[in-house]
Amino acid sequence: MSTTPDNLLYSKSHEWVKVEGEFATIGITHHAQAELGDITYLELPEVGRVLQEEEQFGEVESVKAVSELFCPVSGEVVEANTGILNSTEVINEDPYEQGWLIKVRVADKEELAALLNAGDYEKFAGQEGH
Amino acid sequence: MVDFAGWSMPVMYGSILEEVKAVRGACGMFDISHMGRFHLESRGACALLQKLTSNNVEHLKPYQAHYSLLTNDRGGIEDDIIVYCIHPEHYLVVVNASNAQKDWVWIQQHVDLQSDLVDYTAGTAMIAVQGPLAVETVARIAGEEVRQIGRFHWGQGKLNDVDVLYCRTGYTGEDGFELIAPAESAVELWNMLLREGVVPCGLGARDTLRIEAGYPLYGHEIDSDTTPVEAGLMWAVDMEKSFFNGQEAIRNLQKQGAQRRLAGLVCNDRSLPRQGYTVMHDSNVIGQVTSGAFSPARGCSIAMAYLHRDKARSGVSVQIGVRDRILNATVVPKKELLIRQPA
Numbered sequence: 001m002s003t004t005p006d007n008l009l010y011s012k013s014h015e016w017v018k019v020e021g022e023f024a025t026i027g028i029t030h031h032a033q034a035e036l037g038d039i040t041y042l043e044l045p046e047v048g049r050v051l052q053e054e055e056q057f058g059e060v061e062s063v064k065a066v067s068e069l070f071c072p073v074s075g076e077v078v079e080a081n082t083g084i085l086n087s088t089e090v091i092n093e094d095p096y097e098q099g100w101l102i103k104v105r106v107a108d109k110e111e112l113a114a115l116l117n118a119g120d121y122e123k124f125a126g127q128e129g130h
Numbered sequence: 131m132v133d134f135a136g137w138s139m140p141v142m143y144g145s146i147l148e149e150v151k152a153v154r155g156a157c158g159m160f161d162i163s164h165m166g167r168f169h170l171e172s173r174g175a176c177a178l179l180q181k182l183t184s185n186n187v188e189h190l191k192p193y194q195a196h197y198s199l200l201t202n203d204r205g206g207i208e209d210d211i212i213v214y215c216i217h218p219e220h221y222l223v224v225v226n227a228s229n230a231q232k233d234w235v236w237i238q239q240h241v242d243l244q245s246d247l248v249d250y251t252a253g254t255a256m257i258a259v260q261g262p263l264a265v266e267t268v269a270r271i272a273g274e275e276v277r278q279i280g281r282f283h284w285g286q287g288k289l290n291d292v293d294v295l296y297c298r299t300g301y302t303g304e305d306g307f308e309l310i311a312p313a314e315s316a317v318e319l320w321n322m323l324l325r326e327g328v329v330p331c332g333l334g335a336r337d338t339l340r341i342e343a344g345y346p347l348y349g350h351e352i353d354s355d356t357t358p359v360e361a362g363l364m365w366a367v368d369m370e371k372s373f374f375n376g377q378e379a380i381r382n383l384q385k386q387g388a389q390r391r392l393a394g395l396v397c398n399d400r401s402l403p404r405q406g407y408t409v410m411h412d413s414n415v416i417g418q419v420t421s422g423a424f425s426p427a428r429g430c431s432i433a434m435a436y437l438h439r440d441k442a443r444s445g446v447s448v449q450i451g452v453r454d455r456i457l458n459a460t461v462v463p464k465k466e467l468l469i470r471q472p473a
Contacts, residue, residue, distance in 0.1 A: 038147045040424035041400040061402055063146050063334055063424060086429065088400065089147070
């Protein structure tokens with residue numbers, strides 16, 4: 001598994017976005033989970049909540065730190081991955097597949113243009129980390 | 131890596147939770163060379179420790195050890211320590227890294243000759259090997275004799291021509307040894323344990339393990355303004371002794387009853403209570419969290435907290451303010467924070 005898959009878009013707050021038609025699935029990046037360490041707590045929004053671009057939609061907590069989750073695109077939450085609330089280690093183990101967090105119906109696809117591609121995100125995360 | 135009392139220490143080697151599981155289920159090791167190791171050797175060594183520490187040093191026979199407290203005149207805890215009796219005129223005192231300098235000055239002020247107290251911290255390494263498989267693992271490399279060393283006892287032996295102290299003590303709630311060896315042999319000893327499958331563990335796992343075990347950490351549950359009465363550490367205090375620092379203050383506090391008590395909290399979800407978070411009951415503030423951890427055995431968060439004495443009772447429901455949320459929790463005795471998963 002690539003630590004920064006090419007088919008995803010990335011935010012500077014370390015979320016990834018997978019666009020499929022009018023929907024976007026959102027999670028945190030491999031880099032983010034590695035920085036946090038073992039994730040023990042996850043808070044997710046209710047289905048139906050309408051999020052604005054860069055609005056906080058939840059938080060993840062590890063033994064080391066708490067990190068707020070920001071929604072990279074505006075839209076209504078259509079699904080939240082509540083199945084992993086009691087097995088949050090899945091976010092560490094598989095951040096891009098089983099460890100996804102929410103799915104939203106994208107309100108404005110133009111917002112996607114502001115996100116980074118895999119190569120640019122890797123550069124950004126590399127600089128920020130050191 | 132983080133700075134810890136001037137020592138560069140790993141928070142974890144891989145995953146904190148995997149390290150915790152290794153210690154609870156098999157065997158893990160910690161480099162605890164940062165802990166202060168002082169040898170006190172003099173005719174008056176026993177009498178001096180009797181005065182400075184809370185436990186009864188006269189009861190210690192050679193090869194025995196006990197947990198004890200360095201107390202001040204107010205009954206406050208300057209440090210928690212382990213005292214190992216080499217013989218009645220020679221003791222090894224192991225202290226917290228964060229207090230080592232303070233403790234050194236404190237003990238040095240009371241010795242007859244400055245040369246009575248010798249700091250072995252830099253010259254030796256200390257490795258804690260802990261877990262249900264720790265004793266048999268150490269026995270494989272050190273010889274079967276080490277099994278004869280009982281809990282809170284120590285022994286010495288040669289390991290590859292190197293002198294090693296085998297202390298059957300620890301800070302995880304598991305059985306095991308704390309090994310003290312010359313600093314130059316530390317890497318070899320660590321690698322021998324690695325080859326036996328012992329899992330290296332960092333400060334993060336050590337903190338979770340000690341919180342699960344209900345053990346205090348200086349700067350969290352105990353400090354120079356906190357007494358053993360409040361901290362639930364009177365089992366390490368001998369009030370029958372003729373004198374020790376703070377004995378009078380502790381006796382008075384026992385008579386009056388402490389206003390606050392250290393209690394365990396089991397939370398109903400996985401969000402982490404951290405030091406300083408407020409604890410409430412019926413909308414009244416009743417205390418403060420001292421330490422919190424995610425307990426893999428329980429699958430939820432646990433904490434220790436100082437609570438008003440009326441509320442520090444098993445079964446009381448409390449609420450912890452965690453940022454913008456309320457985390458519900460139940461009071462349990464500290465000793466019941468740790469649960470064992472069915473084998």
